[in-house]
Amino acid sequence: MNLVKKISWKSTIKNLYVLSVLILIVAIFSSVSIKFIEGPNIINIMRQSVPLLLVGTAVTLLMISGNIDLSVGGILGLTSVIFSLLVKAQLGYLVSTLLTLALGIFLGYINGFLVVRLRIVPVIATLATMSLCIGFGKLLSPGGIGLIKGLPDSIIRFARSPFLLGLPISFYVTVLIIAVLVVLQKKTVLGKYAVAIGGNKTAAELSGINVVKTVWLLYIIVGFCSALAGIARTSLLSLGDPVTGSGIELDAMIAVVLGGTSFSGGDGSVARTIIGVLIIMCLTAGMQVIGMEPYFQSLVKGLVLIVAVVTDVLVKERIED
């Protein structure tokens, strides 16, 4: 029984560590500018976090299985374009949303097909899909590069206008989806299989686990969440933009690693990725609030990642001893 306690104590330390980094960042920015923790800014951060939260948590589940998806930003851009065009074509929000989500599922299916059926290395396969998505997105935009403007005013009702406690509907939908992902990871056979495949693929195959089906399904989940993120981004900005997702794949991976998920698979937590996402979003927003130049933001993000990962390794070693 003693051992059970010790292990849960370990993961508590891990949780506390990531959380304390977040608190530290919030504290620093608040001390520089009290505006940082005022209601409007907090609401703004939460609103903007929605796409990265969706993508980051979904990718966590995939990364636990030892796979990776670089196409999330591409999918986000393409679905943003498609959703905008559907809305402008007067198909109505419900139909437009369903069709866009179906596209996300289809793109996830393609990724899964390339990885598990054609056995292309995940980095290469999803890099290709990313490029394809951005290409298609641009093709469908006015003039080949332009933004899709002139969306109806009501489009902001999903991800911008306050719905409850000042936060938009998209925030609550995201909370719901993350809750589902956490349950999937911790309570279901799918979550257990993801860990098993990421931890030891050979043993998983010999144990009769359907690796193909499991990994494929995880890619589809990521595709779905990326499409939802694309809709949220479109609604937030009232714009369809084929490159709106550029860079989100990196932010997502930073968030996942900050959350302590192993890059090689096997070990990880969807819940901790949420904190990782908030760290990134607070950093970005905080630097804006205190008026830092944009190029500094990228620099600071890189440094925080290095510090966080190194500290994580050191903390882990301590615990192991």
Add this chain to the structure above:
Amino acid sequence: MSDNVLEIKNLTKVFPGVRAIDDVSFDIRRNTVHCLVGENGAGKSTLIKILTGAYARTSGTILLNGEEYAAHNPKEAKNKGISTLFQELNVVDQLTVEENLTLGIEDTKFGFLQKSVKIKKMLEVLKSIEPSINPKQKVGRLSVAKKQIIEIAKAVASEADIIIMDEPTAAISEGEIRRLFKIIKNLREKNVTVIYISHRLDEIFELGDNVTVMRDGKHIETKPVAEVKDRSELIRMMIGKTVIESYIPKDTKSQEILFEVKGISNSKLHDISFDVKKGEIVGFYGLVGAGKTELARAVYGADKYDGEIIFKGSKLGDTPSKAIKAGIVLVPEERRTEGVFTILTIRENIPIMNMGKISKAGFLNNAKERKIAGEYIKKLNIVTSSMEKETAKLSGGNQQKVVFSKCLFADADLLILDEPTRGIDVGAKGEIYSIIRQLSNEGKSIMMFSSELPEIINNCDRIFLLYDGRVKAEIENGTDINGEMIIHIVTGGE
């Protein structure tokens, strides 16, 4: 210089609980082919590992050219004059023959490669050994045998005194074996001594000048091959007297055929047929390269094959998950990389082959999982402080019991066990045997693949002997079982 290139005196290597090499002394004469034979576990590989620097000896002396010899790694051994042709060849497929020959010993000027005397000499040696290899060719295009020749050329050119060859013919074709033998015989003229290890006894008679027989870590005999009368003399020296310790024939034998393999073949297996009856323990014995693991994996559906397998009266599917659903499980050869999930706890490992039993609509039932883990820990006597322990931290024997638990929880009727007791201590071995016996008494059928003859003889009701991917003989176990005959067959005799 003395006639002996290598003198081994009172060499001993002790691992915890085992004397892998026990006071071994013998000499190897200069410019000869010296064969080393013995059963699995006789101490051959440990001896080789000491010579190549992979292990440190516990005590004893080794003299190379009359001087005290010790190496800490293969590179040091090579510099001192002992090169090794490992089974895993040490060539880079993406480089050319020429680049491979000089890999790591390139001559450079300001970082640029130089066409030096060294390369010239290497190429000459290669040409003298095997003229048909083009130095500009990519090594990846060459056959295993030609890659071996490149390594031999490299060793000869670097003026090795001794080249150790560990089962060099295990993975090459008959024609290539002929050519390799010719090269080995010619090495004498190049002032090279060969230490040759092989399970194929006929090769010893064809190649060897002298032979050393080892058994249970001890030196049994060293003598000129010409003075060995025949295979059976060699075999007698290798196995000594096989005692049947604990095989008890069953009182009642079921005649009901559960599993029937009809002529399966793939790149490693040739037309294999056999059947397994209900409650029967069937053993498969063979030496390295005989196709044991390949057969185990094929019947489980992990590797592809041609032919047909009938299980419980219907054709068996060709993937592990289909096999498991039908009621067949595999305890794989490599416990850590194929058997357990080391990052998962004991509790999480046990149900993984049969998640349906502890979940409903995809949701896990944690209470059920804990209950089942507790049951199996008790049933198989897994020694641990908690079911929440990561399996990485368990001993080999306890890990193997976790693998058995996984398989038993899958409710199989046929268990395929590939080297079920490899690398685990004697106590745990005994426990594994009694688990196997008990399963058989409960009516489960067992296929046991092992390279340890006593394990096969003590446990199995029926034994199939494998050689070169073929079933060479089928033996009903009993008191009159003949160990010599078994070794004769699995080493390639008729």
